[in-house]
Amino acid sequence: MPLLIACGPAAHQTPCGIDVDGSPSSLTSEGLQSAVRAALRGATFTTDPALADPAANCKAMEGFTVYTRPTPTFIDEGEEVFGATRCWRFEVIVGTPESGEWRLSGLVHELFHVMQRCAPGHANWERDGIFFGIGKSEDPSI
Numbered sequence: 001m002p003l004l005i006a007c008g009p010a011a012h013q014t015p016c017g018i019d020v021d022g023s024p025s026s027l028t029s030e031g032l033q034s035a036v037r038a039a040l041r042g043a044t045f046t047t048d049p050a051l052a053d054p055a056a057n058c059k060a061m062e063g064f065t066v067y068t069r070p071t072p073t074f075i076d077e078g079e080e081v082f083g084a085t086r087c088w089r090f091e092v093i094v095g096t097p098e099s100g101e102w103r104l105s106g107l108v109h110e111l112f113h114v115m116q117r118c119a120p121g122h123a124n125w126e127r128d129g130i131f132f133g134i135g136k137s138e139d140p141s142i
């Protein structure tokens, strides 16, 4: 039987194995879980074959850490953005939404990049309904 050893805050882990970093932020473990659920649900509205398997979408997030910036947008590689994803570093960086609702921040958008394993750009996002899926994920009635 495995021993539970406390090596620091371990309460952040979500079911998909994506975590928030430890720095002060309004993004809680619950907030991240809500965004993860929204992204997984949003993926079911797309026609992208790469997003067809919910278990694989969850698995794609494993090992990622979400870092936050205190403002809604920030400068990343010379561009003003709401978020950025660096798959090779297992990092998602996202601005803090003015509303405080992380589900409506750039976080879900970045989670789609993670679920797509950082396929470059947004080449198929219109065609395969990914923007539509993100919109659906923001709909509180679903």
Ligand SMILES: [Zn+2]
Binding pocket: 109, 113, 121, 122
């Ligand atoms: Zn993007």
